[in-house]
Amino acid sequence: xxxSLTDEQRMLKDTLARFVADNYGIEVRxxxxxxxxxxxxxxxxxxxELGIIGALFxxxxxxxxxxxxxxxxxxxEIGRGLVVExxxxxxxxxxxIASLGDEAQKARLEGVIAGETIVALAHGEPQSRYDHVxxxxxxxxDGDGWRLNGEKAVVLNGxxxxxxxxxxxxxxxxxxxxxxxxxxxxxxxxxxxxxxYPTIDGLHAAEIAFEAVTLDGGALLGRxxxxxxxxxxxxxxxxxxxxxxxxxAMEVCRDITIEYLKTRRQFGVPIGKFQAxxxxxxxxxxxxxQARSSVINAAGCLNRSREERELAxxxxxxxxGRIGRMVAEEAIQMHGGIAMTWEYSLGHYAKRLVMIDHQFxxxxxxxxxxxxxxxxxxx
Amino acid sequence: MxxxxxxxxxxxxxxxxxxxxxxxxxxxxxxxxxxQHLSRDDMEQWHGILNDKGWLAQDWPxxxxxxxxxxxxxxxxxxxxxAANAPRIVPFGLKMLAPVLMKFGSPEQKDRYLPRILNGxxxxxxxxxxxxxxxxxxxxxxxxxxxxxxxxxxxQKTWTTLGQHANKIFCLxxxxxxxxxxxxxSFLLIDMDTPGITIRPIILLEGTHEVNEVFFDDVRxxxxxxxxxxNKGWTYAKYxxxxxxxxxxxxxxxxxxxxxxxxxxxxxxxxxxxxxNDPLFAARIAKVEMELAALATTNLRVLSAPDAAANAGPISxxxxxxxxxxxxxxxxxxxxxxxxxALPFVSEALEPGWNGEPIGPEDAAGVAADYFNxxxxxxxxxxxxxQRNIISKMVMGL
Numbered sequence: 068x069x070x071s072l073t074d075e076q077r078m079l080k081d082t083l084a085r086f087v088a089d090n091y092g093i094e095v096r097x098x099x100x101x102x103x104x105x106x107x108x109x110x111x112x113x114x115x116e117l118g119i120i121g122a123l124f125x126x127x128x129x130x131x132x133x134x135x136x137x138x139x140x141x142x143x144e145i146g147r148g149l150v151v152e153x154x155x156x157x158x159x160x161x162x163x164i165a166s167l168g169d170e171a172q173k174a175r176l177e178g179v180i181a182g183e184t185i186v187a188l189a190h191g192e193p194q195s196r197y198d199h200v201x202x203x204x205x206x207x208x209d210g211d212g213w214r215l216n217g218e219k220a221v222v223l224n225g226x227x228x229x230x231x232x233x234x235x236x237x238x239x240x241x242x243x244x245x246x247x248x249x250x251x252x253x254x255x256x257x258x259x260x261x262x263x264y265p266t267i268d269g270l271h272a273a274e275i276a277f278e279a280v281t282l283d284g285g286a287l288l289g290r291x292x293x294x295x296x297x298x299x300x301x302x303x304x305x306x307x308x309x310x311x312x313x314x315x316a317m318e319v320c321r322d323i324t325i326e327y328l329k330t331r332r333q334f335g336v337p338i339g340k341f342q343a344x345x346x347x348x349x350x351x352x353x354x355x356x357q358a359r360s361s362v363i364n365a366a367g368c369l370n371r372s373r374e375e376r377e378l379a380x381x382x383x384x385x386x387x388g389r390i391g392r393m394v395a396e397e398a399i400q401m402h403g404g405i406a407m408t409w410e411y412s413l414g415h416y417a418k419r420l421v422m423i424d425h426q427f428x429x430x431x432x433x434x435x436x437x438x439x440x441x442x443x444x445x446x
Numbered sequence: 447m448x449x450x451x452x453x454x455x456x457x458x459x460x461x462x463x464x465x466x467x468x469x470x471x472x473x474x475x476x477x478x479x480x481x482q483h484l485s486r487d488d489m490e491q492w493h494g495i496l497n498d499k500g501w502l503a504q505d506w507p508x509x510x511x512x513x514x515x516x517x518x519x520x521x522x523x524x525x526x527x528x529a530a531n532a533p534r535i536v537p538f539g540l541k542m543l544a545p546v547l548m549k550f551g552s553p554e555q556k557d558r559y560l561p562r563i564l565n566g567x568x569x570x571x572x573x574x575x576x577x578x579x580x581x582x583x584x585x586x587x588x589x590x591x592x593x594x595x596x597x598x599x600x601x602q603k604t605w606t607t608l609g610q611h612a613n614k615i616f617c618l619x620x621x622x623x624x625x626x627x628x629x630x631x632s633f634l635l636i637d638m639d640t641p642g643i644t645i646r647p648i649i650l651l652e653g654t655h656e657v658n659e660v661f662f663d664d665v666r667x668x669x670x671x672x673x674x675x676x677n678k679g680w681t682y683a684k685y686x687x688x689x690x691x692x693x694x695x696x697x698x699x700x701x702x703x704x705x706x707x708x709x710x711x712x713x714x715x716x717x718x719x720x721x722x723n724d725p726l727f728a729a730r731i732a733k734v735e736m737e738l739a740a741l742a743t744t745n746l747r748v749l750s751a752p753d754a755a756a757n758a759g760p761i762s763x764x765x766x767x768x769x770x771x772x773x774x775x776x777x778x779x780x781x782x783x784x785x786x787x788a789l790p791f792v793s794e795a796l797e798p799g800w801n802g803e804p805i806g807p808e809d810a811a812g813v814a815a816d817y818f819n820x821x822x823x824x825x826x827x828x829x830x831x832x833q834r835n836i837i838s839k840m841v842m843g844l
Contacts, residue, residue: 068455068518069448070747136447325842337844345838352837353764360743361736367449382736435725438732442723 070363076140079122079132083141086117087148093412096149096269104227105263105271106152114152115182123158128165129176135366138304139311146315149415151269153185155312156224159305160186160232163249166297167289172251175230187228188301189219189252189275197428199299202247204277206235213287215250215258215280223426225273226263228254233277237292244295249288256280268422269415296373303376306384306427307369310362313387313423316416317355320398323413324348327402344401351397354390361386374444378437385433391420392430449743451522459522466530469495475531479706481812482796483654484533486611490566492533497564503540510548510560517749521693528698529705536608539563539570543616546633546682550674559635573603573617573636573660574683581832583618584627584680588662590619590634592669597621597634599642599665605826609645609658613638618679633679635671642666652818653793694762695745695769696823700738703776706809707731710783713807721783730782734775741768760840763833770823770830777817788814 072080090110099107114120122137124130132138138158145154161179164172164186178184195201204217215235225231231252239246252259258280263273289297328339328348338344365383368375395417399406406413424430451459474488496502504520506512515523535541544563547555562568579586588601599619609615615636622630638645642665647655674682708731711722721727748761781788787806794800795811804811824830838844 068451068746068750070750072447325844328842328844339838339842339844342835342838345842345844346831346834348842348844349763349834349837352841353768356744356764357737357740357768360740360747363447363449363747364739364743367447379739382739385733386736386740431729434729434732434736437736438725438728441732441735442728 072136072140075132076136079118079137080140080144082117083119083144084147086113087144087150091148091150093149093415096151096415100151100265100269105265105269106224106227111152111185112182114154115180120154120157120182121180123154124161124165124176124180128161128173129180133165135307135369138308138369139314139362139366142308142311143315146312146317146419147319149269149316149419151271153187153224153227155305155308156185156187156228158308159188159190159223159301160228160230162301162304163188163232163288163294163297164251166300167249167294171285172288175251184230185224185228186230186232187222187225188305189222189225189231189233190298190302191220191222193218193220193274195220197432198242199302200242200244200247200295202234202236203241204233204235206237206248206250206282209281211284213250213282213284215252215277215282217277219275219277221272222261222275223270223272225275226261226271230254231259231275232288234294234298239292246292247295247298248291249294249298250282250286251288252277252280252282252286256282266422268418299373300376302427303369303380306380306433307362307365309423309426310358310365310380310383310387313391313420314355314359314362316420316423317358317387317391317394320394320413320416320420321351321355323416324351324398324401327405331402338401347397347401351394354393358383358387358390374440377440378444381428381433381437381440384428385430385437388424388430388433391423395420449746451518455518455522458519459526462523462526463530465499465501466526466532469499470530470532471495474533477798478531478533480796480809481816482798482800485798486569488798489533489536489611493535493566496535497566502535503544503564505541506544506548506560510544510556511564518746521697521745521749524693525698525701528702531702536569538572538608538612538616539568539614542572542686543570545686546616546673549685550633550678550682552670552673554670555635555673568614569608569612570614570616571606571609571612571638571658571660573606573615575605576602577604581829583683584631586618586620586631588617588619590621590632590667592621593666595669596666597669597672599634599636599662599667601662603660603662604648604657606645606658606660607656609638609660610647610655615660616673618683621679622677628680630677631679631683632676633673633682634667635673636665636667640665640667650819650822652815654796654815654819656819695741695765696773697738697742697745697769700741700769700772700776703773703780704731704735704738707776707779707783710780710807710809710813714783714785727783730779734772734779737768737772737775741765741772744768760837763828763836766827767824767830767833773823774820777820780813781817784810784813791815 121130122132122141125133157179179186192203206213206215231254233250233252234247236246237248258278260276261273266272329337331338361383365379368379399417405411501513503512504515508514576586590597590599615638617634617636618631619634620630621632642663644661646659648657712720714721716724787810790805
């Protein structure tokens with residue numbers, strides 16, 4: 068039992084924290100978020116140089132991390148800085164390639180880690196909500212290759228990625244685990260149409276249509292119809308990363324709010340003197356510690372059995388979803404009017420916190436999923 | 447980071463499991479499992495078994511006859527003991543008085559009292575709360591006035607848990623009304639058979655006799671029974687608060703309670719299907735189970751932190767609040783799971799040795815009573831509101 072970071076992780080954390088403090092003020096962040104791609108290619112290159120992207124991948128895949136606590140360390144800082152660069156998209160797309168790809172396919176990871184290639188995972192669909200197995204997009208054999216048809220929804224950084232990792236059904240029915248395949252699709256392939264847009268919390272996503280997109284035989288990742296286990300593990304990594312990001316954002320909200328309670332005066336005293344606010348703040352502190360523990364559990368279980376991993380990840384996503392919303396709402400309420408303004412940073416953290424719950428499964432989804440897995444496992 | 451127990455800890459856990467399997471009497475674990483009341487003999491029997499093994503005073507240093515376990519080892523024992531339905535160790539002498547005596551007591555007091563706590567000669571109870579001093583403990587009024595070689599004590603203590611079994615009571619008494627209320631309090635050891643002491647039961651809402659009121663009418667206490675210095679009692683009482691971290695969260699109890707809820711929910715049927723598969727109920731269980739898994743980790747983070755002592759106060763408060771919220775939620779779920787069979791209440795069924803025919807599910811008898819009884823846990827030991835005050839002040843400086 069050891070709850071301290073390794074020296075490497077501590078260095079990574081410090082490096083990223085310093086970079087954010089020096090280069091990523093809230094005004095800079097707004098400017099980047101409002102740019103056409105919604106992130107800065109320049110900063111992305113710097114992340115690559117600093118080893119931030121490499122920390123998300125295992126050594127065997129050209130990185131120098133890739134463990135649960137590497138992910139949680141990076142994403143906690145991402146949450147603190149409200150960073151909009153495509154780190155999550157890289158984890159999702161990159162991990163799918165790393166898990167299933169052959170040597171030629173995995174060669175792309177070098178470009179990902181170097182910050183030259185943006186990858187995105189195109190999995191969710193207009194009708195799928197958060198369901199991991201819901202895939203209607205179809206790929207049919209076409210000579211030596213494949214022909215792809217379907218639509219993908221709210222694909223994170225799907226408007227900037229050069230390579231899309233697309234889930235498509237090569238067998239089975241809409242909700243079957245078996246029959247899901249993953250394909251590498253160049254974003255500029257004929258028949259691919261991406262409609263990019265900003266999200267309310269400052270990120271970028273896209274609706275992507277695939278109309279009779281022709282792929283060669285080398286596009287298939289792994290075994291035909293057998294991608295689900297790797298896809299599920301990839302989504303677990305995504306959920307862990309988001310949960311860790313939420314911790315960083317929550318702690319910023321906490322610190323800003325405590326500071327405000329100490330300095331804002333009403334009725335002749337700092338408002339932090341009022342017990343009605345003290346107790347709510349104390350509750351937030353306690354809940355944030357609980358959220359952090361759930362993320363530690365998830366990071367620690369990432370390489371354990373499927374059951375243990377999925378239970379811990381769903382627990383973390385559900386806990387951070389519930390507590391993230393609580394922190395966002397309470398922090399705004401305890402501030403009062405000032406937190407309603409664009410100018411004050413808190414509101415942007417609140418938006419990110421609440422919207423994290425809408426990515427890869429919300430509180431209800433993961434609570435139900437936890438119950439289901441626990442029932443099957445008989446635990 | 448590594449969330450797994452070390453090899454040494456795992457080996458220790460095996461040792462604890464083997465011990466519990468071998469030495470925990472089934473007569474006791476069955477009573478605990480069914481929420482039956484434990485007699486004084488039951489509790490003393492378990493203490494005796496632990497003491498024979500050298501495991502009764504787990505956090506005491508070895509020089510005083512303790513086991514000298516690490517905090518993580520203590521937590522492992524608590525978890526395993528709860529899972530095995532072992533009786534709780536009665537904490538008043540072992541965990542509340544003893545640390546104060548070791549730190550502030552005279553050599554004579556240590557030599558005299560510590561062995562008697564271990565071998566069960568003394569049963570201590572705690573005299574802190576008063577009718578007018580609950581959350582505001584420092585406003586206590588029980589007076590101790592010096593008269594030659596004695597203090598003369600007058601006043602009333604209340605909520606004295608298991609005082610009906612005790613032959614000794616450690617009390618906070620007022621020895622001065624000068625300065626702040628906290629500055630005039632002393633820590634006094636009193637024999638329960640001293641003339642002038644009257645003890646009366648307080649029956650709790652679910653009908654049990656667990657707590658008492660104790661009246662002091664010109665009770666003469668030898669001055670050598672003062673612990674530490676006069677008027678420093680508040681410091682000694684607070685010392686406990688900041689050093690007691692193990693098992694404040696009650697993770698072991700909650701795990702056992704969760705297993706109990708699941709057992710009931712598997713047994714109860716809704717249209718022929720187990721209640722545990724009902725989506726709404728399953729989600730309620732999932733929610734508290736996720737909270738408990740996080741609390742277990744929060745607890746271990748605290749216990750294994752090298753600087754734990756420095757911030758133990760507010761952290762203990764967090765563990766206390768969250769731990770009690772989770773336990774109360776589990777009590778609530780167990781009650782709901784039973785449906786109408788939470789209603790029947792045959793109080794004799796909770797008494798030791800009852801062999802009657804159960805009404806409804808076998809384990810149902812104590813569930814609703816336990817729910818009501820455990821409303822106390824967010825009140826005692828500093829109410830959860832007082833704990834929030836502590837967090838506000840110590841962590842946030844509000």
